[in-house]
Amino acid sequence: MIEKYRNVIQKIEAAIRKTEEQGRQHYNISLPNAEIDYSLRGRCAAQARVDRNGQTFLRINLQLLSENxxxxxxxxxxxxxxxxxxNWQARKQRRRPPPHGSEWQN
Incomplete structure (x- = not known):
């Protein structure tokens, strides 16, 4: 199934890597490249997560991506x-900020 979305996936992954690099430069951080998977279903477009070790993950809804x-x-x-x-920066302080709290808005 993913094969039919190859072109869309290549473009979105290039955009993700470019945006990650912009974030690294803007905030002077060493944010790792996110592991990307396309298993998300339903009405949610995407989800971001950082684990305890600082690894970053993005789950993408491939159906919504292709439609939008x-x-x-x-x-x-x-x-x-x-x-x-x-979330990557808050991890260093062992905090979990609210999903759209004040840290996220600044």
């Missing part, structure tokens, strides 16, 4: 990378 590609590029990717940056 431009919105993913302009909104979803930057939104989820912002979550990764906030």
């Amino acid at each position: 590609f431009n919105d993913y590029l302009k909104q979803t990717v930057p939104h989820e990378i912002a979550h990764l940056i906030v």
